[in-house]
Amino acid sequence: MRIVHVDLGSKSYDIEIERGLLSHVGGKIKTLLPKAEKIAIITDSHVGPLYASLLQASLEKEAVAVTVLTFPAGEESKNLQTLGYLYDGLAEAGLTRSDAVVALGGGVTGDMGGLAAATFLRGIAFVQIPTSLLATVDSSVGGKVAIDLPSGKNLVGAFYQPKAVFIDPDLLKTLPARYLHDGLAEVIKYGCIIDKELFMRLEKIQNDAELLAHADEIIETCCNIKARIVEHDEFDTGERMLLNFGHTLGHAVEKTFRFDKYSHGEGVGIGMVLLTRRSEKLGLTESGTADRIAALLQRFRLPAAVDMQQEDFLQAIALDKKKRGSRLTLILLKKIGESFLQRVEFSELTQYLP
Numbered sequence: 001m002r003i004v005h006v007d008l009g010s011k012s013y014d015i016e017i018e019r020g021l022l023s024h025v026g027g028k029i030k031t032l033l034p035k036a037e038k039i040a041i042i043t044d045s046h047v048g049p050l051y052a053s054l055l056q057a058s059l060e061k062e063a064v065a066v067t068v069l070t071f072p073a074g075e076e077s078k079n080l081q082t083l084g085y086l087y088d089g090l091a092e093a094g095l096t097r098s099d100a101v102v103a104l105g106g107g108v109t110g111d112m113g114g115l116a117a118a119t120f121l122r123g124i125a126f127v128q129i130p131t132s133l134l135a136t137v138d139s140s141v142g143g144k145v146a147i148d149l150p151s152g153k154n155l156v157g158a159f160y161q162p163k164a165v166f167i168d169p170d171l172l173k174t175l176p177a178r179y180l181h182d183g184l185a186e187v188i189k190y191g192c193i194i195d196k197e198l199f200m201r202l203e204k205i206q207n208d209a210e211l212l213a214h215a216d217e218i219i220e221t222c223c224n225i226k227a228r229i230v231e232h233d234e235f236d237t238g239e240r241m242l243l244n245f246g247h248t249l250g251h252a253v254e255k256t257f258r259f260d261k262y263s264h265g266e267g268v269g270i271g272m273v274l275l276t277r278r279s280e281k282l283g284l285t286e287s288g289t290a291d292r293i294a295a296l297l298q299r300f301r302l303p304a305a306v307d308m309q310q311e312d313f314l315q316a317i318a319l320d321k322k323k324r325g326s327r328l329t330l331i332l333l334k335k336i337g338e339s340f341l342q343r344v345e346f347s348e349l350t351q352y353l354p
């Protein structure tokens with residue numbers, strides 16, 4: 001078993017990575033939360049039918065009463081209406097402050113289940129069991145929980161750390177290829193911002209089977225990177241913004257296409273390439289960097305361009321969470337493995353846009 005510890009004082013937790021973990025995770029959750037008599041499993045309509053009953057049985061073996069709340073899979077569900085459905089479900093199940101939520105699914109489930117847990121009864125414990133590559137390497141760690149509004153990504157949310165993250169890489173075997181690649185975009189992001197060696201390891205991977213074979217070590221590497229950054233800057237005031245590389249333009253792509261054409265990772269991939277092309281032109285990034293990122297994305301059938309106008313970007317970026325007054329923080333690369341924060345006046349932003 002691989003363990004990554006996230007050191008956040010009284011909010012510290014472990015990320016456990018082990019194949020086969022789902023079948024006996026109930027005992028671990030009970031040890032962690034001995035007072036929890038009721039647990040709500042929040043999951044989506046793809047993951048629930050595959051894995052919820054195994055998790056439910058494992059929890060019931062510990063004499064926990066389990067309710068399963070399932071919502072329609074997809075980013076289009078990450079909204080106020082679904083959140084309302086979850087609140088109603090938690091209330092009907094009679095969860096109290098000593099009970100808990102377990103988010104079983106991809107990043108949509110973790111973000112929305114986490115927000116439900118952060119706010120129901122003003123906060124009950126929650127545990128992440130991520131099932132997509134993206135959720136194992138990124139969204140289940142660090143405590144950002146949120147839903148989207150029609151006006152933008154993750155515009156309603158909180159910082160709310162899980163009590164633990166349990167990762168069973170065997171679950172990735174059922175993940176559709178599109179979402180394996182989608183998660184890979186965030187892995188490429190870590191390589192770009194901080195870990196050239198990781199980026200070069202990815203450049204050597206030829207296909208999905210090889211990617212899956214390396215999943216455990218890739219997940220551990222990414223969780224370690226994210227854990228260290230979050231420990232330094234839990235509330236996203238400085239260093240943590242580096243994790244947002246590619247997201248300013250990526251979120252704009254997701255929003256412009258109403259959250260149903262491009263997945264999050266696809267948007268981030270496009271955002272990384274487009275911004276890096278511009279920063280190369282401005283002499284801020286080593287030349288050839290954008291092409292190198294694009295080549296890696298394209299090997300895994302990820303898009304590296306989009307049909308969008310500058311006006312669409314500007315409109316979507318107006319609500320970016322890295323904006324303070326008239327200034328926005330962009331994340332740029334010096335070269336692969338080295339990133340920095342660039343504060344720009346909103347009026348100068350067009351220089352950085354395609």
Ligand SMILES: NC(=O)c1ccc[n+]([C@@H]2O[C@H](COP(=O)([O-])OP(=O)(O)OC[C@H]3O[C@@H](n4cnc5c(N)ncnc54)[C@H](O)[C@@H]3O)[C@@H](O)[C@H]2O)c1
Pocket residue numbers: 044045046047050073074075078105106107108109111131132133134135138139140141142143144145154171172173174175176179182183186263264265
């Ligand atoms: N909180 C954070 O720090 C953070 C970080 C990155 C991304 N995110 C958010 O995460 C979301 C994207 O996450 P995602 O890509 O996991 O999307 P997702 O949750 O929609 O999952 C992608 C698809 O894969 C399916 N799926 C997941 N696991 C599966 C499995 N093991 N077998 C079969 N199907 C499976 C899901 O049902 C869904 O259809 C976005 O909303 C993004 O904003 C949050």
Ligand SMILES: O=C(O)C(=O)C[C@@H](O)[C@H](O)[C@H](O)COP(=O)(O)O
Pocket residue numbers: 138142144153154186236240241243244247321
């Ligand atoms: O954890 C972070 O911090 C990140 O920025 C990770 C991102 O991959 C993730 O998509 C996050 O949800 C984006 O946060 P937001 O603050 O831009 O909504």
Ligand SMILES: [Zn+2]
Pocket residue numbers: 138186247264268
């Ligand atoms: Zn992301």
